[in-house]
Amino acid sequence: MIKPRDPDAEAALEADDIALEVFIHALKLRHGYDFSEYSRASLKRRALELTRKFGVERLGDLIPSTLYEPALVREIVSHLSVPVSSLFRDPEVFLRLREEVLPMLASWPRINIWLAGCAYGEEVYSLAIMLAEAGLTQRSQIYATDFNDYALERAAEGIFNRQNLPEYRRNYMESGGQARLSDYYHARYELMRMRRELLERVVFAHHNLVTDGVFAEAHLIMCRNVLIYFTQPLKDRVLELFADSLVRGGFLVLGNKEALSATSPVADRFELVSATDRIYRLKRDGV
Incomplete structure (x- = not known):
């Protein structure tokens, strides 16, 4: 009717x-x-x-x-x-990074990582823990950026709700965690604060993907669950920005609802590493 x-x-x-x-x-x-x-x-x-x-x-x-x-x-x-996130969100992605991407990043004497749209910092601390467990902290520099200054302040504080700990622990173990998650935070009352040592090689900075240009020469760029909020023309511009920011053979990680489509203006510059985990690698031959 x-x-x-x-x-x-x-x-x-x-x-x-x-x-x-x-x-x-x-x-x-x-x-x-x-x-x-x-x-x-x-x-x-x-x-x-x-x-x-x-x-x-x-x-x-x-x-x-x-x-x-x-x-x-x-x-x-x-x-x-600010998108919703958690420590080691989508643990299968972090497991793939741990097992397949970090060993290749280790071939470089210095590793620059750009976390674009870092929000409240859950991925910053997740990646810092992975680098520490891989013995790569001292050779790495993480640039965590966002255009939301309040989010950057929250990320630098590293304070999260303790009620999410069961999820965080499960994610950490499923991502191939090599220790206990409790080794990386202090808990008090209803809150948990990530250990300050994790920020030893982290720089938080203001950067707007809509208006700003290349931020750093990166070996790995992670920008997960940000592009889904953009129109297609803006997505294409940001993907070009990422391609221009990566070294030859550098890696790009997108969110599980995002993909580098065949119609993207930079599609021919990348090769697919994992379709399920949305991991791509900038071609080394400069095509």
């Missing part, structure tokens, strides 16, 4: 879409945060979550806060941009 058309609901939907565009434009003009090439579906979902969080009725009600309450902007940007 065909449902009758509801003009009021359609008008509300259209109003929200217009409000979203004004909201995005206000963030860019007033504060310099450019979400214009992010996927509208994911942005709208997160913006509507913000209306509930701030206790306002409509998406358009966020616009005055964006323009006139700068103290809230940090929270707004954080909610719009």
